[in-house]
Amino acid sequence: MNIDLDGILDSKRLAITRALSFVENSSDLDMSLTDSLFPHLGKAYRVGITGPPGAGKSSLVDRMIEYWRSQDKRVAVISVDPTSPFTGGAILGDRVRMGRHYADKGVFIRSMATRGSHGGLALRTQDAADIFDAAGYDIILYETVGVGQVELDVANAADTTLVVLVPESGDDIQAMKAGLMEIADLFVINKADRQGANQALTQIQSMLEMRHPEEDKWMPKVVKTSALQAEGTSGLMDVLLAHQEFLSAHGEFRQNFKTRIYEKIRSHVERKTLNKYWTSQKQDILNELLKQDDLSGLLPGKIVDSLLR
Amino acid sequence: MNIDLDGILDSKRLAITRALSFVENSSDLDMSLTDSLFPHLGKAYRVGITGPPGAGKSSLVDRMIEYWRSQDKRVAVISVDPTSPFTGGAILGDRVRMGRHYADKGVFIRSMATRGSHGGLALRTQDAADIFDAAGYDIILYETVGVGQVELDVANAADTTLVVLVPESGDDIQAMKAGLMEIADLFVINKADRQGANQALTQIQSMLEMRHPEEDKWMPKVVKTSALQAEGTSGLMDVLLAHQEFLSAHGEFRQNFKTRIYEKIRSHVERKTLNKYWTSQKQDILNELLKQDDLSGLLPGKIVDSLLR
Secondary structure, three states: OOOOHHHHHOOOHHHHHHHHHHHHHOOOOOOHHHHHHHHHOOOOEEEEEEEOOOOOHHHHHHHHHHHHHHOOOOEEEEEEEOOOOOOOOOOOHHHHHHHHHOOOOOEEEEEEEOOOOHHHHHHHHHHHHHHHHHOOOOEEEEEEOEOOHHHHHHHHOOOEEEEEEOHHHHHHHHHHHHHHHHHOOEEEEOOOOOOOHHHHHHHHHHHHHOOOOOOOOOOOEEEEOEHHHOEOHHHHHHHHHHHHHHHHHOOHHHHHHHHHHHHHHHHHHHHHHHHHHOOHHHHHHHHHHHHOOOOOOOOHHHHHHHHHO | OOOOHHHHHOOOHHHHHHHHHHHHHOOOOOOHHHHHHHHHOOOOEEEEEEEOOOOOHHHHHHHHHHHHHHOOOOEEEEEEEOOOOOOOOOOOHHHHHHHHHOOOOOEEEEEEEOOOOHHHHHHHHHHHHHHHHHOOOOEEEEEEOEOOHHHHHHHHOOOEEEEEEOHHHHHHHHHHHHHHHHHOOEEEEOOOOOOOHHHHHHHHHHHHHOOOOOOOOOOOEEEEOEHHHOEOHHHHHHHHHHHHHHHHHOOHHHHHHHHHHHHHHHHHHHHHHHHHHOOHHHHHHHHHHHHOOOOOOOOHHHHHHHHHO
8 A cells, every 4th residue: 555654744634544544454464554654653652551341441531631632742542442253343332432532633533443353453553553653643542441461462562551440340459460460550440439449449559569669660550530520630640740750761661662663573573474384285284184074083283293394 | 291191081180180280381382182182082061251350250150060060060160360470370369269169079170370371371271171071071161350352262262152241241241242242152140139130131132133143053142140149040051051952953062172173283383383483593683683772774574574584
């Protein structure tokens, strides 16, 4: 495809929209977009937001946009939605909560459909974010639904990762903590006007305190918000600012940037290697073997070996 | 390692435990266990259970075990837990709810730690299930926490997949539906004594009715349970039986078995191909490139091409 690089760099909406569609729909592993954009990357601040469905992430994002807009920052939001293979469309359900920002030219909200392509999703999200970065957006927010590994991968490819929970999450924090503790720079207890908010806050804080504090390492924070009531947003933004300053002071923005490009190159190389590996001949061998009626004599390990020869 | 195949086939607990430890700890892609077990597989009924944390999956599993034990079926439970890289251990939080079955020799409960190995988790879970299958367990339950892609992959590698929700999930079903609708053979609204249970049931039913019914295709069902109060279990078990009969009548047990072995072979081949690809020389090339201070002249796509040459 023809990428309108100048249009993207000038932040023309049409050029951005076209490039995003290219990223979302291309099934090949074309890196021409990456190569074009690369010299223009590294200026945006990337924030990942994840948490269980119903935690109020969209309302919170709405408040964050409001805050950044009041400071004249331009904001892009990439919502990663689970997509059904049989409908093909992204779930736009609670995007309406951010609706009031759609008319604002300083805000760009885009849903990315996952279309079941596990491996590709994190890559595509990065590509989309790169477009916004090159287009001069100051802030790029990735929003993911769920707390699974792919969701964490996506959120974790950010400079700052927020994990949004609700007071009722208290009981479940134990189960979730392992995955979440690793990635969260900041926990948000949203809907904090509901019962149990302080208890949930204490639970998370005591879990965080169990970690051995490491020098030069960010200590995750916990804040309470009621995004619908616009409460707690300034406290949240203060912590975000503190984390940004920490990242700058420790050269971590640069390091994150390098890690992202490293991972992108590695993923592309691996996917291309596998594409090349699976010749139709090899696919056929495997398919034929499994068409047999009596599989009891099959030795799967031997099949692997012979496919690798 | 020496696999005590006879011990496994005789369902000796020590032999099973050792084989499970091998599966959990081996970092290589040894398929000797698979080859040994393969002729003895295909008899167990595999059930996957997933859903958001706090939905009461463990209590439900407890009730299902109770039911199957009353019919003299032997049951193995594999709990897939998110694991923290810094603690290294599996979260055993609500396993206690199944505790009363630990002493029962007809029940084997095992937690599998994910230890951050995204790709390998589904494979390891299958390997563990194969051990129980060969050992003559009638039912193998996979329980996963969360609703992310990896969790779905694990749950989906079963003959029957249950998605457990709570009445409060109502608001969130919209967001989750895409991923869940694809995999669920059966939705369980647990904690149905709480408010909103009927509403959640209706919501799911109307979503299911939007699908075009396909001939010879199972139509997912919805049931309500209160596992802690032991309510609704028999209704749930009736649907499970109906699904089992459907699978038998349509040859799908056999097809699931073939799909699992196909996926296992494919995964092993791909992982070995990538292991072979990443020679230390190629790793070095990539690492060196990213050590440069000025990356602005970098062309990631060109690096990919040169790594593939």
